[in-house]
Amino acid sequence: MRQKVSWLRKLAVKAAIKRREDSQEFAGVRLRKLPGDCFAMLRLLHICKPQVLVEMGSQYGGSALMFASWAEHLGLEQIISVDIADLPRPQHPLITFVVGDSSLPETVAKVFSLAGKRRGSLVLDSNHHAPHVRKELALYQELISPGQALIVEDTLVDVLHFKKFAQEGGPLRALEDFLEEHPEFVPAEGVEPYVTTNFFGYLVRR
DSSP, X not given: OOOOOOHHHHHHXXXXXXXXXXXXXXXXXXXXXXXXXXXXXXXXXXXXXXXXXXXXXXXXXXXXXXHXXXXXXXXXXXXXXXXXXXXXXXXXXXXXXXXXXXXXXXXXXXXXXXXXXXXXXXXXXXXXXXXXXXXXXXXXXXGSOTTOEEEEOOTHHHHTXXXXXTTTOOHHHHHHHHHHHOTTEEEOTTTSOSSOSOTTOEXXXX
């Protein structure tokens, strides 16, 4: 799956992070994403039109609030956002925050109960170590309906060889392992921005 990423793209994302362009705010709430990735996510979700969006990794709730604010245009009925930390987060009628470890049975059961049988997309942005991402992919991939999105964030830690992830690998290593057994997930054509932290991380389920 992994293709070569040009040195110019690597340099561009390094410069963007150095300038803290990945430290944004949406409606006054912190949002740790590059602007291009925010636009790419909204574009892909607009194409897929999920009824429910499940997000692993709420942090301060900025991305959940962004998705909720665009819900009418995206066709979203609910955002379910999961995080292990219980932090102050914005309140919105379409957002349900779930506090818990995404890999624990009780958390999985709660998320599936909330999502029901609705058309669902999935965003992974919690613990980025490969073993954890593998668990999340295995546990939650059934939430993703045919024609819906799987977005795996911060794959740059593998592309740029972050030392912290040298031994176990990061999200991209986990995603590559997952795709070997799940060829029904394919790249979302024309979505990934040139400057991104989510190299190869925008996919759809056929």
